Amino acid sequence: MKKTTTILPVLAFAIFAAAALAFAGIHGADGFGMFTKDLGEMDTNxxxxxxxxxxxxFHSRNLKAAFDMxxxxxxxxxxxxxxxQFLNVHGMGKTM
Ligand SMILES: [Ca+2]
Ligand SMILES: [Ca+2]
Structure with missing residues (x-):
């Protein structure tokens, strides 16, 4: 039996989540971006x-929002x- 390691899905998630968040940030999406045009969004005081x-x-809020999705x-x-479901929606579905 070939045992699949658990690190691969975790790594795939980390890479994809980072890419998705960076993409959203670059494109100015509000709420999920790694980056924001408005410094005030991070400057809570x-x-x-x-x-x-x-x-x-700021990033914890975005991470939580991504987790909740x-x-x-x-x-x-x-x-x-x-x-x-997440992988399939993003064209990264598992192949057996
Ligand atoms: Ca501040
Ligand atoms: Ca659940």
Whole structure:
């Protein structure tokens, strides 16, 4: 029996999620972008500077939004069915 490692789907997710988020950010989508044109979106205390904590909080919100999109049934975990659906929607479906 050939055992599939679990790192590959995780790696694929990380790469694809980063690409999707970067793409959204580059194209100015609000809410899911890695980057924003408006510094104020990250500058929560409005001092015109972005600390690492503010930067981290901004990206954590985006990461959570991406996770919530993957977690279609909102049970706070991504299962194989949800993952497979995500891959299929994005043309990266599993081949057996
Ligand atoms: Ca600030
Ligand atoms: Ca789920």
């Amino acid at each position: 409005a001092d015109t500077l972005v600390t690492f904590d503010e930067y981290e909080a 993957l977690d279609a049934n909102s049970d706070n975990v991504i299962d194989d069915e949800e993952w497979t």
